[in-house]
Amino acid sequence: MTGLAEQLxxxxxxxxxxxxxxxxxxxxxxxxxxxxxxxxHQPPPTPQQEHVTHG
Incomplete structure (x- = not known):
């Protein structure tokens, strides 16, 4: 979570x-x-998120 926070x-x-x-x-x-x-926590993409990120 810290890594993502730093990136953002x-x-x-x-x-x-x-x-x-x-x-x-x-x-x-x-x-x-x-x-x-x-x-x-490293959240993997859900099917809904996969659809959004991969069209």
Whole structure:
């Protein structure tokens, strides 16, 4: 999440807020990548998102 925030030039909590909204709408799935420490989420695209990004 920190890497995405840095790339976008926004705070990680802002990324988390918007990610939560996308998850709630079913546009992305959230998967835990790190078993220890603060969870890191790398959301894979959902079918709806694939359609948007790949036409």
């Amino acid at each position: 030039g926004i705070h990680a909590s802002t990324v988390r807020f918007h990610l939560d909204a996308l998850v709630a709408q079913g546009l992305v799935d959230r998967h835990l990548e790190q078993p220890t420490g603060r969870p890191y």
